[in-house]
Amino acid sequence: MDRDTTSEVTAFVTGATGYTGRSVVALLRRRGVTTLAHIRPESTRAIEDTRDFEALGARIISCPWNAAELSAVMDAERPQVVFCLIGTTRARARKDNVKGDIYDTIDYGLSSMLLHAAAMCQSQPKFIYLSCTGIGTSEPRNSYLRARYKIERELKKSGLSWVSARPSFITGNREESRPLESLGARFMNSAVSVASAFGAKKWASTYRSQTGLELARALVAAALSDDYHNRVIESDELQRLHRLDD
Ligand SMILES: NC(=O)c1ccc[n+]([C@@H]2O[C@H](COP(=O)([O-])OP(=O)(O)OC[C@H]3O[C@@H](n4cnc5c(N)ncnc54)[C@H](OP(=O)(O)O)[C@@H]3O)[C@@H](O)[C@H]2O)c1
Structure with a gap:
């Protein structure tokens, strides 16, 4: 699946309405990939996002999150790539009434x-998972990290080709205000500058933040390249990958 054959690729993007997901949809369309952008029925931005995605030439899939509906979409569309870019926050979970x-x-x-649903699909899509830095070899106590650890464990057993991207903070101009995350990223970027100055380059590149667009570039590059198969991509490599794709 290399660049010259991307027009034959269909990608199903979940989390398309997110900060990273929107850039993934735009970049896939720019590469000529047939792009199915998932917008959940409860999404608060469904109208604007539908208009924006359709203007890019993406097709909207608006099925609810349940196993039967997702399987039906997979069976009908048979994508070659599935992006899983979803995740909640405390504020969003409150609105969604998740307990x-x-x-x-x-x-x-x-x-x-x-x-x-992807593993059951006849097309056996490559699965691109947006995880986060800090996943080790043992099950974490922190529930945010544990969720990602558990998915990475399932990816390895899925039988699909997979990539798990582990970025540090995702920064930039998101529409939603996230003061704690911005503060964390600013603190981390300052620590990264100090670490770089003192020669701790590996540590610095592991924790340097990326924007949603930069991360999306790396994810799309990994999705469309045969060089990325059954592997984790740590933050430092995600940064090299997005620069290659500039
Ligand atoms: N933010 C960071 O600094 C950071 C760092 C490292 C890794 N990550 C990982 O990257 C992921 C994506 O980050 P992002 O900043 O691009 O995300 P984001 O802007 O918060 O978008 C999250 C996506 O998940 C969907 N979602 C949220 N709650 C849902 C629910 N209850 N049911 C179905 N879909 C739901 C959202 O849909 P709606 O628009 O419909 O709500 C949206 O499409 C995170 O979840 C995390 O796993 C984040």
Whole structure:
């Protein structure tokens, strides 16, 4: 699946309405990939996002998140690539009325549902998962990290070709205000500058933040390249990959 054959590729993008997802949809369309942008029925930005995605030439898929509906979409569309770019936040989970362990219910539960639907699909799509830095070899106690750890474990057993991207902070001009995340990214970027100055280049490149567009460039490049197969891409490599794609 290399650049000259991308017009034959169909990609199904979940989390298309997110900060990273929107850029993924735009970049795929720029590459001529047939792009199915998923917008959940409850999405608060459904009208604007539908208009924007259709203007880019993407097709909207608006099925609810349940196993039967996702499988039906997979069976009908037979994508070659599936992007899983979803994740909740405390504020969003409150609006969605999600109770209990929100990361287990949404970030793990829905991603796992999508992975199973993809694994059952005849086209056996490559699965591109947006994880995060800090996933190790043992099950984390923190529920946000644990959700990503569990999906990465399932990816390895899925039988599909997969990529798990582990960025540090995702920064830039998102529409939604996230003061704690911005503060964390600013603190981390300052620490990165100091670490770079003192020669800790590897540490610095692991924790440097990326914008949604930069991350999307790396994800699309990995999705469309045969060189990326059954592997984790850590933050430093995501940064090299997005620069290659400039
Ligand atoms: N933010 C960071 O600094 C950071 C760092 C490292 C890794 N990550 C990973 O990257 C992912 C994407 O980040 P982002 O900043 O691009 O995300 P984002 O802008 O918050 O978008 C999240 C996406 O998930 C969907 N979503 C949220 N709750 C949902 C629910 N209950 N049911 C179905 N879909 C739901 C949203 O749909 P609606 O628009 O319909 O709500 C949206 O499409 C994160 O979730 C995380 O796994 C993030």
